Amino acid sequence: MNKQLNSSENKLNVAIFASGNGTNFQAIIEANLPIEVKVLVCDHPDAYVLKRAKKAQVPVMVSKVKNGISKEERENNILQCLKANNVKAIFLAGYMRIIGSTLLNAFPKRILNIHPALLPNFPGKNGILDAYNAKVSVTGVTIHYIDAGIDTGQIINQVKVKRYPNDSLKDLETRIHQVEHQLYPNTIHELINKGVL
């Protein structure tokens, strides 16, 4: 048996980090995966993802970035919460902050991210818009491990998404999100099945 799974139900204890709408959070919690989402970590007290978590009865930790609190201190607070919940892996789902060394060192190769472009192309906060403006004919979605850079960690899975000449930005966004909501849960499932997570 995978040693990381909790003994009571054979599930992997995880945390999801998100900053905004939370459609990927929703896709993960609805995918019937062998995981227990112990906590949603969110950096914005008004983010819609908090409503989703409340409805799904997922506990939340709101961790705002504040003047006078260093990144290390903030991440240490998060780490205490993750340890208290025996969390074994972190899934970033639209979490718009760079993960620092405190969390990276505590979860080596156990932090995943989803990015709405074919990395290494169009990293950063506006992957869909940047690909749209660049008029590429193919963009996509990437699942990758987190490292100290911005969207630079080892790629786990990628799916291409076509961008048609007549696409509006909204058309492309919709197509990308549809792929995201399949690819993230499927990749998590694959990694758990392989015993990687």
Ligand code: GAR
């Ligand atoms: C998703 O498209 C995700 O790929 C992107 O933020 C969106 C969050 O949507 N992440 C990044 O751009 C990371 N660089 P959601 O809040 O509805 O899941």
